Structure formats: structure tokens, C-alpha cells
Amino acid sequence: MNAIGSFKGLQAPCGRIVDGERYEDHDDEVVITQETLYTCGCQSIQHEYHDGSVSRKIVRHDGHVLVDELLSAE
Ligand SMILES: [Zn+2]
Incomplete structure (x- = not known):
């Protein structure tokens, strides 16, 4: 990262x-990974795949998953 x-x-x-x-990361399997880390411990992670689909996950600082979704490409 x-x-x-x-x-x-x-x-x-x-x-x-x-x-x-x-943070941002590029590799062969996932085109782009973007992570946002907040000082309270919350985090947001987004992956962009080769086919254009995007997955997004938002985890609160206590570990509760607020958003976990996959947006597929048209
Ligand atoms: Zn928080």
C-alpha cells in the first residue's frame, strides 16, 4: 500500500x-485498491476490478460492517 x-x-x-x-495499491488481480483509515479506527476499502466492477466496504471502528456492496459494471 x-x-x-x-x-x-x-x-x-x-x-x-x-x-x-x-492509501492506494495496484496489482494484477485487483486493478486499484483504495483504503481510507480514520484515526478512530473506522476504515473504508474500495476495490476496482478489471471488468469495471467496484466493491466497497466500510467498517466502523468497533468492527461493525456498515456497507459491503459490489457494484457491477454495465
Ligand atoms: Zn469511527
Whole structure:
């Protein structure tokens, strides 16, 4: 994972205003992986696949999965 930047004062999935960091990764199986890690422990992970479909998962800092979805390409 490559850190692509940090941010301050954004709203985490749990509703708190926190800082955090963004990461991005490229590999053969998943075209692009983007991760956002919030200092409270919440995280958001997005994968883009070769066929254009996108999966998105948002996990709250207590481990509760808020969003887990796959958006398929047209
Ligand atoms: Zn949180």
C-alpha cells in the first residue's frame, strides 16, 4: 500500500470528525485498491476490478460492517 495523503477533520463513518490517511495499491488481480483509515479506527476499502466492477466496504471502528456492496459494471 502506498500512502497517497493524509487528511484532517473529515467525518468518519461513525460520525466523528477525525483525521486519517489514504492509501492506494495496484496489482494484477485487483486493478486499484483504495483504503481510507480514520484515526478512530473506522476504515473504508474500495476495490476496482478489471471488468469495471467496484466493491466497497466500510467498517466502523468497533468492527461493525456498515456497507459491503459490489457494484457491477454495465
Ligand atoms: Zn469511527
